[in-house]
Amino acid sequence: MTAPRLKTVVLGAGGLVGGELLRLLSMHPQVEAITAVSKSQAGVRAHEVHRSLLHLPDIELVDLPYKDAAQGADVVFCTLPHGESRMQMDQILSARPRCIIDLAADFRIRDSGQFEQAYGTHQCPQLLKEFIYGLPEAFAHLIRQSRLIANPGCFATAVQLLLLPLADKKLLADNIAVFGVTGSSGAGVTLTPATHHPFRDGNLFAYKMLAHQHEAEINQTISEVAGEPRRVRLLAHSGPFVRGIHATAYFNENRLAKTNVEQIYREYYKNHPFIMILNRPPQVAEVALTNYVHLHILQKGSEVEIALALDNLVKGAAGQAMQNMNLVFGLDETAGLTFPGAFPC
Amino acid sequence: MTAPRLKTVVLGAGGLVGGELLRLLSMHPQVEAITAVSKSQAGVRAHEVHRSLLHLPDIELVDLPYKDAAQGADVVFCTLPHGESRMQMDQILSARPRCIIDLAADFRIRDSGQFEQAYGTHQCPQLLKEFIYGLPEAFAHLIRQSRLIANPGCFATAVQLLLLPLADKKLLADNIAVFGVTGSSGAGVTLTPATHHPFRDGNLFAYKMLAHQHEAEINQTISEVAGEPRRVRLLAHSGPFVRGIHATAYFNENRLAKTNVEQIYREYYKNHPFIMILNRPPQVAEVALTNYVHLHILQKGSEVEIALALDNLVKGAAGQAMQNMNLVFGLDETAGLTFPGAFPC
Amino acid sequence: MTAPRLKTVVLGAGGLVGGELLRLLSMHPQVEAITAVSKSQAGVRAHEVHRSLLHLPDIELVDLPYKDAAQGADVVFCTLPHGESRMQMDQILSARPRCIIDLAADFRIRDSGQFEQAYGTHQCPQLLKEFIYGLPEAFAHLIRQSRLIANPGCFATAVQLLLLPLADKKLLADNIAVFGVTGSSGAGVTLTPATHHPFRDGNLFAYKMLAHQHEAEINQTISEVAGEPRRVRLLAHSGPFVRGIHATAYFNENRLAKTNVEQIYREYYKNHPFIMILNRPPQVAEVALTNYVHLHILQKGSEVEIALALDNLVKGAAGQAMQNMNLVFGLDETAGLTFPGAFPC
């Protein structure tokens, strides 16, 4: 059987995640065509907007109605701003592409009540249940059979991968908090005071305290995997680096004293090619530019500290979206995604 | 009564903390003399080693026996490497300086058993009980009556200031974890792979997982203030900035729902001039180069997130040492320490 | 004679340079009052906008007509955007403040023809000749007798201080180029792609190639001091740091072989307290947060390389403005400006 040749479309190709998708799709061996749609930057060569594309084949940013762009496509990656996806989804669906992978938060929460609590009114709540949450390390079996994928948030990916194995073993306590630090690229291409270089360089600060929007999707997954309601707090911080997320959790529970937690993680992730369990603390810079996730589990009796690092634009967004594409189309899960990092970088 | 004129001595003046002390002492209105002792850099102008001194009066680094240096001194600041202070303390004491402020860990733990558990054998364990732990926001009354001060560790200062008011109200749970990130200057002047610019820039990673040596002094203070044994874990991380420590704690307890936690903090710190409670998350860069500590408390019912930032070399080391000197000599606690920060910096 | 007590006004107090002025004026021993005018941020406490003010006395940003604000003022610092100063100068002048120090480019060029070539039409060209160019190291005698000061640009300050002594000795060749790198704070508070943290961090690039607007004022000063027309190119670059400018010049001329260039610099700058000539290359981080300028001159026969570092917001803007204020009011040139830097920072 010959491998499929995929026609891909990226909506919102002018953003950082859009650019990252263009970069990764350009190197994917099964991708035959890339249509890059951008309303704001139409007519411009993609590499003028995304310098990451200077050494890859030329792509033009075009302004097409989303329906036209999606017509005949194998995959439509939707990297529109949060709130915009749900407004456009009817149009995109009407073109009947074989698969839609939405990278906004708009379809990540299946329960419309919970969605509204986190994000406000939804324009097409009936669609929420149609989308599968695209975290391959939890839901690969469902993703393979789906055509509508809601790609996880970057911080949400980190926190879920940090907790999944414990949840799966029903060893995760309720109401825990995870500490996380993100690089500035997580804020996207939009200029903000928090990403103004004079204010961000040499700085670190908490943000969205007790109110990070990714908690909703984290709680949904963790509760489902655990088989019991679980609520997780993400204590989010902004750090003075560009790429990467670091997340840390701490547990101190008697029932853990009797388990080898690292073994649980190794078992859970044994068939997941992008998860690497190290025997030393992971570093943000060593996963930068890759789809890999590095984990370290340190246990002393009933106490466990787990640290994780990933690249927010790759495993936290565009890379994971392509991983989902691979699963949907029956490709090797790692196709086009095994590129290594570089260190120092 | 005229203000005293102090003769000061800095032992170990070639290190980063030593240099910071020279800088701060040079600007202190009551400091009359500074003797800067360095075995490794003797004969060199201090500004050749510490560029921070280029715009301050010239000081020479000298190699004197510690006993001779301490003779006739009002204050001896001991910034020798951990382990070296306790070897030299007999010599220093024999010169009978009016006050000794030790910035190493050597005299921070009063109980010799607990000291040995954290740091190994002590050469003069009988001295441990003679030293007062120099955290003014907890022990100002004792410091004022003491002549031997053990200056707190940088991370320990941050974690204690984050937790003190809750401990004082017996509202601090046992076995909690605090998440912290430190800049590279915390590692001092010694070159290490973790502070090699190609490896540290753009990077963030956990270190000393479940094994940070500052936990011993944190536990000692918090237990004492709480009046009950309390154990705290410091989840330490290294971040890609030079100055500053950020610490974050999270609580979710029913008994907190009935309290206004911010009010507890405002009450506890109301007479402590260096603690500022903000209505937004503190930033590392806004406390850099100051002796101030910024705190923010966010509460939602039973949940509380507290974030703190301070400068590791100032409030975390040299500035706090000078604050202790002020207390010991009956000066205004803030003398020479109200210099503002600069932002952006 | 008692020292004067100065009433100061800062117009445009919401920008980075405005904030830096508030910070420095707050610490100036002769400054009695600071009125901070900001149209965009009126009603806000200054420290909400400028975190550098958190540890200084509270100031409120107010929206006053510029004429009213300037009424009765000893000094009006005008930090309005380039082009705005000249629109408002009539209003400000009509209030008859004792002194106006303009920090924009609007009054830096005395010849209206040359002004227009660099910046376009001027609304009040007759005023151009009324302003004195406020570079104390070249024009202190004129500044002392003036009431209208045009404060130099940050890069222009660096380049002129790099070249003045050679120009003064008629040893400066025509058509030379100076290489400069600036930190991101030079671009001010306005968010731009070039100061977006994901794009600036770890990056360095040339900008305004063969077209930097500061060349006009550089050429004006250097030609005047040299007594012959001299044209200088500034090869400007943006670097991944916040504060500071580094400038480098290279000469290879036979006539230099017979001179001791460092001696010429030491002689020229001997009465200028902010210029420090070092025996090793200056570092941007060691002048950060100070009004000092570090220079190093290395000569090998006819070849000379000169390197210079200064802080763009202090000596390159707010500090120099205050230095000019000191001169205008007959204060010690260094009043309020001898604060040291900190290193590492």
Place this chain on the structure above:
Amino acid sequence: MTAPRLKTVVLGAGGLVGGELLRLLSMHPQVEAITAVSKSQAGVRAHEVHRSLLHLPDIELVDLPYKDAAQGADVVFCTLPHGESRMQMDQILSARPRCIIDLAADFRIRDSGQFEQAYGTHQCPQLLKEFIYGLPEAFAHLIRQSRLIANPGCFATAVQLLLLPLADKKLLADNIAVFGVTGSSGAGVTLTPATHHPFRDGNLFAYKMLAHQHEAEINQTISEVAGEPRRVRLLAHSGPFVRGIHATAYFNENRLAKTNVEQIYREYYKNHPFIMILNRPPQVAEVALTNYVHLHILQKGSEVEIALALDNLVKGAAGQAMQNMNLVFGLDETAGLTFPGAFPC
């Protein structure tokens, strides 16, 4: 004809350039085997030393006599410290590998007199003339016919590529200076104060003023290509980023007014696949992690400013070495080297 399968050896595989070579060779389609020799780190998995290798096939660092390691090798990459290569070259040669590519400075200068002036006594001066200087954009025809290659220095590569086309057209003046800024990875794995994070972050400074050792090889190439003696000064600076070199040159000559300098560059580099001439200033971050060199030429009459950026570890070291290997073995010059960069990174 089938493509050759190459057996490669890296001597000094514990350094930064050694690690970069292992990374690039691991991805090269014609490389069949990699032997990584390190005296200091023998027995360690390469990814324990070089985190860049975590996502590539496992390699072990071994301690072999250089002669044994080189036996039967197609290519020996010698990344020993400067001065060490020439001590070991006899040993390596005696194993008769098909090709040796030396990445130190030891064989870059053909004239033994000039070598000694720059670097001191040479142990095997008779070998100097046997090596071809491996700058493919100048000497591809010679490299293709050679088996002994001296790989250029990182800064030397940048400066030569900046000047070659003008030299080739005999339009390069004598005694010009080029301004350059390098990232911290250029200093290698050895810990130094200049690469201590607290001292390097947020900093920029000149180094080796009028004494950069790369000038010797620059002068050799430029003089040869120009057909007349040409001396170039490299004004080197250290910047606060990890990867990359930026170089800038400025010319103001009447004879240039009549030429289209950009056209000369486009013509010269038209068959050189790694040189990209942009219509805007190049950025260090956009060439990071690639073998590409970005150039921009801006001309105004007789004035020309040329800016260049490259990655010091790739095109400035390991990538160029592999480019030379491609040429020596008759492979496509770009084999294994067309990997794109990523931006932001």
